[in-house]
Amino acid sequence: MLRGMNLLEIEGLAKSYLDPEGRRQDVLRVESLAVGEGEQMALRGRSGSGKTTLLNLIAGLGLPDAGHIRIGGTEITTLSEAARDRFRARHLGYVFQTFNLLQGYTALENVVLGMAFGPGRDRSAAQGLLERLGLGDRLHYRPGQLSVGQQQRVAVARALANRPRLVLADEPTGNLDPTHAGEALELMRSMCTDAGAALLLVSHDEAVLERFDRCVDLSDINTARPATAEATR
Amino acid sequence: MTLLWIVGRSLRQHALSSVVTVLVCALASGLVLSVFSLERQARAAFTSDVGFDAVLGARGSELQLVLNAVFHLETSPGNIPWTLYEEIAATPGVDLAVPYAVGDNYAGFRLVGTSDTLFNEWTFGDDKSLAVVPPGTFFDSTRAEAVVGSQAARATGLKLGSTFEPIHGFSADSQYVHQTTYTVVGVLEPTGTPIDRVIFIPIDGIFRMDGHVLRGTGEDYRPDAATEIPDEHKEVSAVLMKLSSPRRARTLSEQINRQGTVATLAAPISGVMADIFDKLGRAVDVLRAVAFLVIFEGALSILAALWNTMNERRREFAILRALGARRRTVFSAIVLEASAIAVIGAALGYLLYGLVGLAAAAYLKSEVGVLLEVFVWQPVFAWVLPGAALLGIAAGILPAARAYATEVAENLRPTS
Incomplete structure (x- = not known):
């Protein structure tokens, strides 16, 4: 049912951690989840629900204990770490809650960095992205010289810089006030639409979630025990 | 990238x-x-080729002799009789012998009394001879004339036609200024050797410099301006030599350093300096x-x-x-x-x-x-x-x- 039209397919995913006392704690058990090509989907997840763990597994930043994650037909759980890095560099974009811009890099360089490990550095394309996001006059500003909203736009530009097929966004508006959060979200969605990229966004902010046609509650699909998840978020 | x-x-x-x-x-x-x-x-x-193979000087340290006679550093270890110079110059295997007499300076640069052999017969490097910047000339051995090394000329300001009075000793601070006035007749082209720091005058000028005493015979002899100085009274500080072969250097060293008691032969010069660097x-x-x-x-x-x-x-x-x-x-x-x-x-x-x-x-x-x-x-x-x-x-x-x-x-x- 999941195969064929979907860009992201997750089946029987499980992840646990060892706590400091040496006990294994379940954090994530997702039987199935799919995101179609170009689809924009939201995951509702409160703090400690395992949403960041899920996104990190999809991004190939870690491996699940069990289950499958296929992106564009590629089973990433069987790839080596280096192959997952390569895959991530070429096909995925990631927007973090705190943006995670490199402070020593200018806005333009941060976006160029988003291409560096994938298709290769292209300053003019990076500049074009920033200009589309209204930051044409801030290309050479460092993150510390930009407003929070501007930093968020740089983060979006960086996530889209490698022309990804899937953009993962972890509470991308969490640091913005409601007005700016709405603007930033629409900007991100329209940029993804323009780029033909699917968007998987996790948030606990209802104002954000209600803007999506498809919203899944993580607590509905994550069958891991809540207490464990809380401990390991 | x-x-x-x-x-x-x-x-x-x-x-x-x-x-x-x-x-x-x-x-x-x-x-x-x-x-x-x-x-x-x-x-x-x-330790490079300084244009001479050996130095003969007063009995003492070979190093001091080389530093004084070749590099114009250190004080002179003493003098040897002129007759010894003539004897060594006539020895088979000694291709060239140039007498040096030192003891005075001008503005801190040494005056070296020598014969015109240095200018006429000595070669250094790739068979180069000393040359003066035109229109200068080498000195006339009978006159109070001086030929100045390139660096000494630059540092002292001495140039063609300049005159100066030598200062006694090796220090420019010395209070004793000789009464003889020397005229610069030539400035040497740069050689890249210690010679560039020397002011050359006729060796007779050193002998006759007021205040100088010759002890070639062991007795004090004060030259008289009007009379020829008998050879037995003359002294030189060193004799710089070119030898026919390294083997000749060894035999001369054996004769002078081991068997003799009057003089010291430093040969080869580069070997003496290499010893110092080795030490x-x-x-x-x-x-x-x-x-x-x-x-x-x-x-x-x-x-x-x-x-x-x-x-x-x-x-x-x-x-x-x-x-x-x-x-x-x-x-x-x-x-x-x-x-x-x-x-x-x-x-x-x-x-x-x-x-x-x-x-x-x-x-x-x-x-x-x-x-x-x-x-x-x-x-x-x-x-x-x-x-x-x-x-x-x-x-x-x-x-x-x-x-x-x-x-x-x-x-x-x-x-x-």
Whole structure:
């Protein structure tokens, strides 16, 4: 049912951690989840629900204990770490809650960095992205010289810089006030639409979630025990 | 190229510590280059062909004799009779004998009384002879005339037609000014030898200089301006010689140094100087050891500078990984950064060496008349840069290993 039209397919995913006392704690058990090509989907997840763990597994930043994650037909759980890095560099974009811009890099360089490990550095394309996001006059500003909203736009530009097929966004508006959060979200969605990229966004902010046609509650699909998840978020 | 780009930005981001570490590496590299290269240069300069094979002088130290007669340093160890000069000049196997009589100076530059043999028969280097800058001439041995070495002329301002009164002794501070006025009739073309620092006058002028006493016979003899000086009263400070063969040098040395009691023969001149450098070898070894320690300290400073930034940079590495950088990319970036610091430092070290070398060369040229070829190729030039790169790589491995081990998810969490 999941195969064929979907860009992201997750089946029987499980992840646990060892706590400091040496006990294994379940954090994530997702039987199935799919995101179609170009689809924009939201995951509702409160703090400690395992949403960041899920996104990190999809991004190939870690491996699940069990289950499958296929992106564009590629089973990433069987790839080596280096192959997952390569895959991530070429096909995925990631927007973090705190943006995670490199402070020593200018806005333009941060976006160029988003291409560096994938298709290769292209300053003019990076500049074009920033200009589309209204930051044409801030290309050479460092993150510390930009407003929070501007930093968020740089983060979006960086996530889209490698022309990804899937953009993962972890509470991308969490640091913005409601007005700016709405603007930033629409900007991100329209940029993804323009780029033909699917968007998987996790948030606990209802104002954000209600803007999506498809919203899944993580607590509905994550069958891991809540207490464990809380401990390991 | 991406690695270099990342390294460039990292160096810029940590500009202060990068600059400080680069400077430490520059000092270390400059020191190594200076110690290794200048020691070889100095040895080469002092042991190179000075145009003479041997020096004959008063009984005493060969080194003092060579330093005094050839390099115009040190005081004269004493005089030998003129008859000994004539005897050695007539000895088979002595191709050329040039008498030197010293004891006076002008503005700190030595006056050397000699015969016109020096100008007419002596050759140095690739069969070059002394030449004066036109329209000058060599001195007339019967007149109070002087021929000035190029550097002495430049330093004292003496030029064609200048006159001066010699000062007694080797110090310009001496209170005793001789009453004879000498006229400069020629300025020598530069030779790149200690001769450039000498003012030559006729040897008879030294004999007859007021206040000078000749003791060729053992008795005091004060020359009279009107009369010829009998040869037995004359003395010379040294006789510089060209010999027919090294074997002749050995036999003469055997005769004069072992069997004789009056004079000392220093031969070969380069051998005497090489002995000194060999004896200084341990001191040079210590200097080299210090230079290596400073290099090691430079490598440690790179390690410390990078290590200290590792904590604050963990998020940076995690971000790079999240953007698709492989662990080995992050590892390589840190190693390359360490190596870049070392290599940039070493490159600046060459510049530093150039400055130190030029200063040393200028000092030696002005004080000893010896030319240091600071930029002549030396093996150390070839290995400092790659050596610095390797040390940088070694210094970067520990911090790079720490960066390699950075856990991405753990370090991407919000910090506030």
